[in-house]
Amino acid sequence: MTTTDTLMAAVREGKVSAVIELVTDMTTEERRAAVPELKALRIELRKELWSNRARQIRPALHAAGAACHSGAAAAAAWISGSEMAWAPAAPPVLLNLLAYRDRQWQADVAARLADRPESAGVPFALMSGLVRLSGCAVPTTDSYVRGWLNSSTTTWQLSGPLLAERLGRDAHLVPLVNALFELDDIGWRLEWTYGQDDAQGWIPALAQLTEQGLLDRRTMIDGCVARLLRGGSTVDQRAFLALFKALSPTREEERERTGDWMALATDAAVAIAFHAQSVLTALALDGELTARQLAEMSRGVLFRPEKKLVRAQLVLLGKVLRASPSEASALLPAVAEGFGHPDTDLQERAVKLVERWAGRADQGARDEMLASAELLSGALRPRAAAALGVVPEALEAGTPEVYEEILPPVPLARRVDPAPETVEELAEEVGALLAARTEDVAVFERVLDGLVRHTYRDHEALVEALRPVVAGRWWYPEDGPRASADNNFRARPYGVEVVLASLFDGVKPSTLHKALRKDGSQRSDCVHAKLERPWRARLYETAYRLRTEPLPFLLSTPTWASGLLEAGELVARLGEYRRLGAPVAEADFAQALRRVRHDVPADPDASVGTAAAATALGTPEGDRLAALLTAPAPAAPAAEIVGTESRLLVRTGGVPELRSRELPPFFRPLGAPVDPTERGQQCYHWGFPAYPHWLAILPGERETVAARLLAVVSAGAVDDIPLEVGYLPLLAESPGPVGDALLLSVAYGAGARRAEERVAAVDALLVLAASGQLDTDRLGELLGRLMAMGAVKPVRVVECVRTAAATGACGTVWGLLRAALPALLAGPAAGTAAARGVGDLLAVAAECVERAGGRGELPHLGELAARRGGSRLLTQARRLHTLLTEEAASAATT
Template sequence: MSALLDTVRAGRAQAVPGLVKPLTAAERRTELAGLKALRAELRDWGWRRWRERQRIGCALVVAGAGCLTGAAATAAWIGARDLRESASLPHEVLLDVLAGRDPRWQGDVAHRLAGRASTAALDYRLITGLVRRAGCEVPATDAYVDGWVEAVSSQDGPLTALRGDLDVRILVPRLFETAELPWRLNAWSDPDDPRHWPSVLAVLAEEGVVERRTLVDAAVARLLRGGRPGELTFFLRLLHRLELTAKEERERIADWTGMAADGPPAVADHAQGLLGRLALAGALPARSLADLSASVLFRPEKKLVRAQLVLLGKVLRVDRDAAAEVLPVVAEAFGHEDTAVQERALKLVARHLPALDADRRSEVVRAAALLSPVHRDRAREVFGELPEADEPPYEEILPPVPEPVRLAPAPADLAELVEEVAALIASPDGGMPAFERALDGLVGHAYRDRVALVRALRPALAGCWWLDDEARQDRDRWFSRDTHGVEVVAAALLDRISTRTLHASFAREASGARGKGAGVCAHSALVGVIDARLREAAYLVHAKPPPFLLATPTWETGALDAAVLVERLREYGRLGAAPGPADFAQALLRVDRGADPAAVRGAAALGTPEGDRLVAWLTADGAPVPALRPLAEPPRPAQAVDEAWPAKPPAGRAVGLAAGLRPWRKEPERERTERAERSAVRREFPVAFHWLGDPGARAVPRCYHWAGVRGGNWTAVLPQDREPLAGLLLTEAASCARDDERGGTWWLPPLAELGGRPGRCLLRGLAYGLGARHPQDRLMAVDALLVLAAQGEPAGQTLGEELAALVVSGDVKINRLTDALRTAAATGAYGTVASVLLPALPALLAPEPSAAGGDRSGSTRAGLGGILAVAADCVERGTGAQGIPGLAELAARGGTSQVITQARRLLAAMGP
């Protein structure tokens, strides 16, 4: 030990420079060896000593920087992740310990530190101090610019600091070139705030500290480049604060045109306003205005499209000679998907049609064939006889029906298996196929050669915390709470979990809310099954590994062929292996119960309890267990609380029934039947499967669990029972529509791909998904809808009824549903969308009741016009439609609102 090492171990960073500076080069090399050894020691410390490691690491950074001689080694030491436990370092102390070095060496270190993207912003003051001493140029990297902005913004106002900053002319232009804008630049939106960066930069330009043209050109270039909306807001604010002159605006007409055509909505709106002023002032040529309109009129933002048509109308009133250039472009909007845009364009063309010559007029007339049928009569009044549109007969476009894919066997090569296990632990959401392959591979290799498996796993999983020298009780507590996927099996193989914990976890009951009539929390039910299998495998590989797992699926859907299971049981009997209870129970849930008689005969010939049980399972009349019997009418999640915990009738049983309440007690015969069924399930299944004995098993409306990363494995728990599984997961989708949550519709496409006629639970989940808050969740529902349609399963009437009920109840908003159905129709599935939407329209056309219960017979639902437009678009394609109650009455009302217009359009498309 030395005085320097003693000081470092004590964490006294302030005292290090006084001990390092007097040392000779040889003495520093000697001390450096001890410092490196201490650094290696710190890496092995557990997380409990993080405060001590943080304090010693800070002093170690200072000591190592003072003892190292190379610039590259010094910069690497200062920026090392394992030494930087805190967000920042004592920069003044570091500058002190490096004070006697050669200026060029200090400049080299500064530039190397600035090149470290992860730490340069934090080390801004250290880098700046080294640059000032070296007298070298500023290392204007992105991270260094972030640190500069943070340092300047941390003062009362950046303006005073920037006026005296020596590097302001170099660093200000770099603000417009960084990959990500420093967040401080956009933190304050009030122009009068002294920390408002656009105002600060505008004042610097006025004072000549920075060049105005540089700011304007850089801001325009950044807006053209695009980026996140929040970042682009900064550059828009800067241009607004700079107050461009008319000359500066005219010089950049091409830039504004590019922004209006392709920029984000806020940028396009700004550019459109500038170009509009230039056009009305006569500074924008007609050809340029036409080119601009050709792009803007087909943007998805209706506000921009309407504003462009208004602008064109104003320009044509001032300059009639521009009609020859502009009107043919306006006529292209006859093919716009929004019929309101078509109507505006038609009115504009009709108003200025006399200004066109014969050639231009014929060009506009040809474009009129693109108009929606609802505008054809008006178009004939304007143009005369219209050319017939050459449209082929309607043909529905649907995705191909998904083909079943066999699950690849577990890797036979040990190195390949270890690689897959390490990848799955690093990224647990790798999917069910990767999970099943890894789990089966670990069990199989543990049976064949556990020593070799352990020897290969240990270095591959070196980054896992439970391999550190932590207290065993911490690891046991961690894995007793959650299996963390195949990690629990790997930890058991590496002897990082006590045998007592493994046995207790293997034997204990699965947790979950499963009271009488309370339904089942999907997390407790499905995760409980997966965890029971994992804990069983972890216990068995530690005690007596089976040769392979029985429940490994045959197909990537999670299904297991009965013949394959029979052969596995036969091999178990030959080897004298005992099936794991959870593994065999999961195999039963995965096996195809419509198996051929040969599989039944093969199971009967086994002569084992498992074979006899498989025969009974395959030959059972109907669903083998109560929870797998689909409910005739699943309860809505909004009502599930009342059904799970019914209130006692206020005046006895008769009053409760008269009020439509659920009886306080079930009928005695039903009670006896359910009790017998639950007893049978408890005898035949492990405890994690006991929820299968609840005949009303379904998702509870609320639970305290998170979906976690194993949600992708849930559908493989009940691959043969799509409807009961959908009932368990229904609340996930409902929360996306009712509570604006994310990610709860992930299960819709995989369940749709299972095939068969969809039941009420799946269709209700699909209805919730189509009305989800977030576009990604709606896309999942659209995918599921298209898959069901491709399978040829007629579900439109039932799904339409579900959608109407959810809209009427307020669980689903019409505008979200409109977006989802429009997306589905745009893929070419207009017939599918019509089959769903048209049955829902009668309920949607009914007047929406007021909150106070008053008469609102003349009102319509908010957003009804949009969904009527989707329906009209589908019917106009030739999908066919019958009469819709209430549509004619709505179309007969006066006015030109969107609802009335689209109702008339739909009625006209349906024909007599």
């Protein structure tokens, strides 16, 4: 038996100690000779990552390969191999085996391991051990420094020395700490504390080491400021600001960095800007900031949207002007930067400063302020004009512009492109579809139809074209079907994945058949199941037929991206099926019927002619299509709003056409009445990527879909549950009547927890308005009721309406708020406290009236405006009341 055979026997038995003894006595040539056998075993074990055998062998294999590779690059690659991380050799074992190598080789391996990403899982003990053995300079790579951070804390014990004491004994402390300032996403580690002792944390430890002189103070302070200037994640910024504060910088150290603080106050994240502003405020009040520097800083800060920052800066400017009135010419033009702030309270603060100190400013400063005064709201312009010694008309730039509502273009109906002609084109589109986060219905449908068509034409060619695209997917059968794939597909089809898996034998036909039958017999326990089951059934059926009886093409591929299918196209497809003698698939045909247009065509005789053509086919499917085309259009189900303690929902009647026995069982639940009090309507599980397809299942019936999802959407506002409401713009773009369910969906979206969800509500609002389908009075009434009952927070709605107004839809927003505000103002007018954000809603309403015009009385507004006080609610109530009164008076005079 050769030395290699003996070594491989020990490796296969998992005997690490025997491997160490054998390798130690082997010559360099014998070690090289064993490498091919070790590589072959490594490949063999890749097929059984989780087996007990593999876990037993890998530590010995890991150790033997590390010792036998003669090149540093090869040894490092072997040591850091991804599959070795499942059961590696212990770092002391590897260090013992590599200790005999020369120092240059050890340093090379250490550098290569340190260059590996942290996700490679190379133990820090191994890297640092090689650095110690070789005596090389410590690596400062991302992986090494993060490993040092972890190892310095994971070895901590309650009875041991404090972190600062242990770090102080580290010979590589200085370069490793300096490297911390270069790492991203490091803040969460620095913020950790260990145990109940606050001193057992990185930030206090680094501050203590700096105080002891083990770390250079200037380097630490400069590093913190540089990190703050560089920006980054909120956690990183917070951690380095905390470290800077822990270093307790002196006033001299702060003054040396005045330019840095000015930059941070202008551009940094809010928390950092606040600290920079506080530092500069102290310098300014002590006379250590010149008027030019203060003016430059103020221009940047007053341009920011954060109200607290702007308010604090105006207070600072007022204090400096009181102390040094002679600086008015330098500072007041900077104050005028606040004229353009969207918050009118802050505009008024800036105007008050100008009113008080404009007399001390020279003509050049006055001219600058006059140019900025045009940005003020209409109510503040006369005051600014009087302070600057000009008539109010001087602030009007030429002839007043006639307001024009700006709305987005009405989305045009998109046709679904034909399926890709070649398998190569189809493979490209499949790859793009798999990579997409949210599926586009038109793309999905043409890809699905393309898979069916090309399977029917040439299954082998399609598989070869798709193999590079799908290789490595979780279901891809490298060495035969995977049981886990069948289990997963039994629960969900994962969109087009189930069809692709069927093509590659990655899922059993019996699994597909059982899943299809289960969808037909299972009760619908939640709104998602009712909407998703037809979509799931069609995918399971398509995947199953690809393996058993391929279809020539899909009957249900829509004509339009909305999901609508032209009846003439369906007749032509049924005719081709009859010519080919192809059996019709149940779910496919049922979906096709639900997608056929029900609206009246331009030619009154077209529907009759299409029905006659369908009858002429002489098939049961043709007869069913003809009956559908000649039947009266179904009436919309009756609907009513149902109020509960916390929300408004919609109850609808059933849809007999969807409950017909002619439809497969997985379609029938869609015809059931919607009762918001029914168990299961309050389902909160989310995250399915199928929501774009739900509207395409019932095209033209968006109100039905909206009613079914309303209980779920309301949870995003009422219960603060993060939800996926990206379908709201799709609801707005889809065909069909607009009712209370859709309007309530938009209203709840405006009060959703996350900003991106509220943006989707704004998009839906603007699309409805652009297409002339938005009843602003009704939506405003519903929104007002929801805010008054606490289901939707006004402070969130403020962001939505302000965003919509900023796009140019001021008239639409004013119409909405005009209907919504009375419900919110009734309580405050009677003396009860107003909800947070009502004052801001009044401010947005006033801004819209200033731009788009408005007239008439708003219930309860006059009572609020007549009350004394300086709160934002009363200030904005007076402002809006004045505007409406002036508009009404102007209209009466005209």
